[in-house]
Amino acid sequence: MRLFTYLLLFLLPFSLSYSQDVTIPIETENTVMVLKTDHNNRLKIIYFGKSLSNIDEYKQTGDVFNFQDEGASSNNSAYAVAGIDNNFIEPAIAVIHTDGNNSLDLLYESHTATQTDDGATLTTITLKDPVYPFFVDLLYKTWNENDVIEQWTVIRHTEKGKVVLNKYASANLYLNNTDYYLTSYNGSWAKEMQPEETHLRQGMHTIESRLGTRANLLTSPNFMLSLDGKATETSGTIMMGQIAWNGNFSLQFETDMYKNLHVVAGINPYQSAYHLDPNTPFETPRFIYTLSFEGKGKGSRNLHDWLRDHILLDGHGDRLTLLNNWEATYFDFDQDKLVSLFGGAKELGVDMFLLDDGWFANKYPRNGDTAGLGDWEVNRKKLPDGVPFLVREAEKEGVKFGIWIEPEMVNPKSELYEKHPDWVIKEEKRPEIYFRNQLVLDLANPEVQEFVFEVVDDLFTENPTLAFIKWDCNAPIFNGHSKYLEREKIPQSHLYVAYSKGLQNVLERIRTKYPTVPMMLCSGGGGRSDYNLLKYFTEFWLSDNTDPLERVFMQWNYSYYYPAIAMCNHVTDWSKDKSLKYRIDVASMGKLGFDIRANELSEQDMRFAQQTIVNYDDFKEIIWHGEMYRLANPYEKDLASLMYVNEQKTEGVMFNYLTNWRYLAETSLRPILLQGLDKNKTYRLTEINLYDGAYTPINDQKVYSGEFLMNVGFNPSVNSSRSSVIIKIESIE
Numbered sequence: 001m002r003l004f005t006y007l008l009l010f011l012l013p014f015s016l017s018y019s020q021d022v023t024i025p026i027e028t029e030n031t032v033m034v035l036k037t038d039h040n041n042r043l044k045i046i047y048f049g050k051s052l053s054n055i056d057e058y059k060q061t062g063d064v065f066n067f068q069d070e071g072a073s074s075n076n077s078a079y080a081v082a083g084i085d086n087n088f089i090e091p092a093i094a095v096i097h098t099d100g101n102n103s104l105d106l107l108y109e110s111h112t113a114t115q116t117d118d119g120a121t122l123t124t125i126t127l128k129d130p131v132y133p134f135f136v137d138l139l140y141k142t143w144n145e146n147d148v149i150e151q152w153t154v155i156r157h158t159e160k161g162k163v164v165l166n167k168y169a170s171a172n173l174y175l176n177n178t179d180y181y182l183t184s185y186n187g188s189w190a191k192e193m194q195p196e197e198t199h200l201r202q203g204m205h206t207i208e209s210r211l212g213t214r215a216n217l218l219t220s221p222n223f224m225l226s227l228d229g230k231a232t233e234t235s236g237t238i239m240m241g242q243i244a245w246n247g248n249f250s251l252q253f254e255t256d257m258y259k260n261l262h263v264v265a266g267i268n269p270y271q272s273a274y275h276l277d278p279n280t281p282f283e284t285p286r287f288i289y290t291l292s293f294e295g296k297g298k299g300s301r302n303l304h305d306w307l308r309d310h311i312l313l314d315g316h317g318d319r320l321t322l323l324n325n326w327e328a329t330y331f332d333f334d335q336d337k338l339v340s341l342f343g344g345a346k347e348l349g350v351d352m353f354l355l356d357d358g359w360f361a362n363k364y365p366r367n368g369d370t371a372g373l374g375d376w377e378v379n380r381k382k383l384p385d386g387v388p389f390l391v392r393e394a395e396k397e398g399v400k401f402g403i404w405i406e407p408e409m410v411n412p413k414s415e416l417y418e419k420h421p422d423w424v425i426k427e428e429k430r431p432e433i434y435f436r437n438q439l440v441l442d443l444a445n446p447e448v449q450e451f452v453f454e455v456v457d458d459l460f461t462e463n464p465t466l467a468f469i470k471w472d473c474n475a476p477i478f479n480g481h482s483k484y485l486e487r488e489k490i491p492q493s494h495l496y497v498a499y500s501k502g503l504q505n506v507l508e509r510i511r512t513k514y515p516t517v518p519m520m521l522c523s524g525g526g527g528r529s530d531y532n533l534l535k536y537f538t539e540f541w542l543s544d545n546t547d548p549l550e551r552v553f554m555q556w557n558y559s560y561y562y563p564a565i566a567m568c569n570h571v572t573d574w575s576k577d578k579s580l581k582y583r584i585d586v587a588s589m590g591k592l593g594f595d596i597r598a599n600e601l602s603e604q605d606m607r608f609a610q611q612t613i614v615n616y617d618d619f620k621e622i623i624w625h626g627e628m629y630r631l632a633n634p635y636e637k638d639l640a641s642l643m644y645v646n647e648q649k650t651e652g653v654m655f656n657y658l659t660n661w662r663y664l665a666e667t668s669l670r671p672i673l674l675q676g677l678d679k680n681k682t683y684r685l686t687e688i689n690l691y692d693g694a695y696t697p698i699n700d701q702k703v704y705s706g707e708f709l710m711n712v713g714f715n716p717s718v719n720s721s722r723s724s725v726i727i728k729i730e731s732i733e
């Protein structure tokens with residue numbers, strides 16, 4: 001009823017040429033951002049926090065923060081501009097008008113709120129320059145139940161010529177809390193998602209990427225902001241989110257002299273001045289965030305649910321367990337060797353065999369990473385009967401077949417490069433710079449978009465039952481220059497944006513024609529995992545680092561932002577010093593795969609692996625579609641513990657991993673408090689994935705109330721001889 005009244009209020013569009021007291025609450029179930037016009041008709045953010053039951057009170061929220069309308073206290077603009085003299089903070093937008101004037105003022109013009117078909121509320125606020133026909137629409141798509149907000153802008157004008165956008169952020173926020181702890185993530189190959197906490201006190205802190213393609217290799221677009229002191233898993237106020245853009249991004253956190261925090265998020269303006277034609281709206285990427293008043297766990301569950309419900313392709317569907325040949329063979333394989341591996345996939349009991357890099361190119365065969373990339377014909381020497389033969393042979397063994405591609409890239413030693421040097425991003429006046437011996441194709445060019453689409457389309461046309469694609473992307477953009485943009489007389493500063501949009505065009509086409517085939521987003525390890533690309537992918541590759549101990553930490557960090565169903569974890573020989581059990585147990589907390597020489601497993605290991613896959617098939621529904629709770633933090637304790645519970649709270653799985661093998665590691669001294677159960681239900685806890693009938697101290701005849709497990713806890717008895725422990729939780733009513 002309340003929502004109805006509220007919508008009714010908003011459905012009446014306001015159109016104002018004079019100053020009026022307009023208050024616009026951007027609300028979810030538990031949170032609100034209140035926007036309000038000042039006496040000059042400029043839109044301000046006056047409150048960001050818990051929602052109130054009486055919406056009439058929103059208009060006075062700003063009063064208690066002592067905001068003033070003019071001078072330096074204009075820091076709370078809803079979208080800070082560059083070039084007018086009452087704005088001293090980091091702008092969200094900076095433009096040069098057709099007459100060369102570089103000032104911008106944005107006044108409130110109108111707003112509407114509508115219900116979207118997918119069940120969200122979309123508030124659109126139009127701001128306009130009083131002098132120039134230049135407009136910015138601020139958009140807020142709110143997901144009530146998830147407490148998730150998608151925020152972005154549409155920039156447009158009707159000036160006579162092009163307006164240069166030097167900066168064009170998606171979102172501008174202003175928080176008036178008392179303390180800000182920012183967690184951001186840096187990384188590099190095999191070291192993705194390493195958290196750093198910064199106490200923001202004064203000045204600017206920026207998280208950004210300039211890599212162009214594999215945008216989050218060195219810096220992740222995810223962030224976590226503890227407000228009013230440090231949040232824990234179950235308590236405190238935390239904002240968590242991401243700028244959902246597959247290209248260069250920038251997240252700016254500016255603490256001002258009032259100790260308020262100004263956030264500007266969007267495409268990185270680095271080398272990216274955009275020349276915008278009249279009547280051609282430019283839509284910026286979405287800045288996604290949730291605000292939780294019950295700690296990080298709730299924040300994660302908000303994002304997981306939202307991602308599965310609305311973004312991730314087939315977020316509520318199934319996934320395929322698989323055997324990948326990358327670490328098992330690298331480039332060294334032929335038809336017979338591959339076919340012999342299919343038997344291993346069948347014996348293990350996985351759903352699919354995934355053929356990795358090295359299957360293509362003839363003039364410059366892809367026998368290593370120095371040649372052949374771009375030449376997507378099957379290598380006739382290695383695979384004389386082609387991919388269709390492999391698909392058939394795999395299917396004869398009862399396993400599906402998937403394939404690796406890296407269609408955005410080219411080796412200079414390739415026929416593609418010889419034929420189409422102008423399809424390659426490079427600065428002709430300067431030496432070529434390679435990353436993994438390769439260059440990036442110019443996806444700004446529609447011909448190149450067509451080529452990339454055809455790589456996928458040809459594979460499916462030739463192999464209609466192809467079950468999976470692993471889409472890799474190993475090089476960043478160096479010396480960014482596009483021959484296509486040059487020919488079309490489009491400024492080179494459009495390249496980064498045009499590349500990202502070009503890639504998106506291709507993926508749109510692929511998904512229109514092949515809407516459901518599972519695809520893994522991979523980028524030389526974990527260089528891509530943004531919510532924007534995850535619209536087209538069912539899962540992503542976290543890192544080439546599959547050492548299970550490293551993975552415990554990495555998966556922990558990724559788990560803040562992504563549900564287990566999206567995260568591909570493979571069991572490999574990267575770190576053979578860890579037991580097969582530890583490796584499988586860690587990989588089971590996500591989408592399980594294997595990248596091992598299955599035929600070389602001992603009989604005992606094979607039996608164990610088979611049993612774990614049966615167990616995984618039994619509990620995968622819970623971790624893929626249930627709710628996740630982080631119980632013990634490996635950065636604080638000598639173990640990590642996480643659990644998943646189904647919606648009815650009748651079944652769960654608890655994963656426990658030792659992270660410190662010291663004799664003094666204090667892992668089993670204290671119980672772990674479970675979460676997410678029904679306190680009135682009675683549960684039985686059974687240890688699973690026991691290696692070859694190993695002894696377990698866990699007595700599955702005992703039962704516990706949910707209340708007991710959540711308040712007194714349970715001790716999984718993790719120690720160096722039981723370094724990983726998986727517990728199945730079942731209610732016994």
Ligand code: DGJ
Binds near residue numbers: 525
């Ligand atoms: C990088 C990926 O991360 C690996 O899994 C593998 O597919 C190689 N590329 C193949 O070149």
